[in-house]
Amino acid sequence: MFTYTDDLIIMSENVDGMQKALNNLAEFCDKWKLDINPSKSKFMCLDQTKNAKCNILKYKDLNLEQLKEYTYLGIIFSENGSFVSAIDTLYKKGIKSYFKLLKILNPLPSAKTMLHLFDHLVKPIILYGCEIWGPCNIKIPEFIQNENSWKRLQAEFTLEYKMSKRNNPFEKLHMQMCRKILGVNNKTSIAGIYGELGRYPLYINIIQQCQRYATHIENIEKNTLLQKIYKSFKQSDPENDNKPNILSFNYNLSKMYKANNNFISSNVHNNTYIFKERYRNFWYKQIRKFGFSKWDWQY
Numbered sequence: 001m002f003t004y005t006d007d008l009i010i011m012s013e014n015v016d017g018m019q020k021a022l023n024n025l026a027e028f029c030d031k032w033k034l035d036i037n038p039s040k041s042k043f044m045c046l047d048q049t050k051n052a053k054c055n056i057l058k059y060k061d062l063n064l065e066q067l068k069e070y071t072y073l074g075i076i077f078s079e080n081g082s083f084v085s086a087i088d089t090l091y092k093k094g095i096k097s098y099f100k101l102l103k104i105l106n107p108l109p110s111a112k113t114m115l116h117l118f119d120h121l122v123k124p125i126i127l128y129g130c131e132i133w134g135p136c137n138i139k140i141p142e143f144i145q146n147e148n149s150w151k152r153l154q155a156e157f158t159l160e161y162k163m164s165k166r167n168n169p170f171e172k173l174h175m176q177m178c179r180k181i182l183g184v185n186n187k188t189s190i191a192g193i194y195g196e197l198g199r200y201p202l203y204i205n206i207i208q209q210c211q212r213y214a215t216h217i218e219n220i221e222k223n224t225l226l227q228k229i230y231k232s233f234k235q236s237d238p239e240n241d242n243k244p245n246i247l248s249f250n251y252n253l254s255k256m257y258k259a260n261n262n263f264i265s266s267n268v269h270n271n272t273y274i275f276k277e278r279y280r281n282f283w284y285k286q287i288r289k290f291g292f293s294k295w296d297w298q299y
Contacts, residue, residue, distance in 0.1 A: 083133035135249035
């Protein structure tokens with residue numbers, strides 16, 4: 001059971017357990033002369049296989065409405081465990097913030113000021129709650145050998161290649177802002193834009209926040225429900241855990257970086273430096289591959 005101000009969320013592993021919890025809630029409310037808001041009382045069945053069968057749940061004589069998606073503390077949770085809707089909604093909110101910013105800033109200030117405003121006014125919106133949805137949307141691919149030189153570069157830097165592509169929703173708006181600053185079109189090389197402005201893909205920020213969140217949970221002194229769930233994840237084998245969570249995510253990151261002769265520590269700042277250094281190496285190799293040997297990264 002989760003409570004936050006005047007919100008209440010009840011969780012159960014099966015329908016019978018949920019109905020029993022609702023009955024207990026009804027008894028508690030009757031005892032203390034309380035009631036719930038029927039229009040805001042819903043339920044959702046979480047199941048990635050889409051085979052779950054949910055019976056009608058009742059609170060007293062009220063049949064609760066079943067939802068496919070539910071928003072809690074600003075994050076949209078879907079019945080299939082996907083966060084696609086959540087990321088898309090955050091992207092749309094970020095777009096509104098971005099265009100409001102452009103409307104106010106006319107003419108545009110310096111690139112340094114624009115990037116500072118983006119990092120403090122827009123980025124927090126599109127990365128909101130990434131500690132929750134990040135592990136489910138940043139895939140850590142396996143290293144694959146390939147004879148083709150470009151494919152071999154992609155295989156060596158699989159994470160950097162996949163997560164810096166312009167089709168990632170949280171990167172799309174970042175690229176839009178960078179292009180606006182430089183005055184270039186959509187066909188301009190992403191590597192060129194990053195290098196010119198000294199920017200890094202936002203997946204590095206997401207990884208940083210996920211690791212910081214994991215450290216926070218690890219160091220919680222109180223025996224909270226969140227920490228109990230975290231401990232249950234720790235008891236499972238992260239190598240064989242197919243369900244994305246913050247522990248398996250960090251394990252796969254460490255495994256990938258170890259394979260590439262890097263070291264992931266418990267120090268978030270040190271790890272961020274490693275992620276940035278790896279991306280710069282990927283960037284330099286891209287530039288050399290296309291023959292732009294005189295280009296350099298702008299700090």
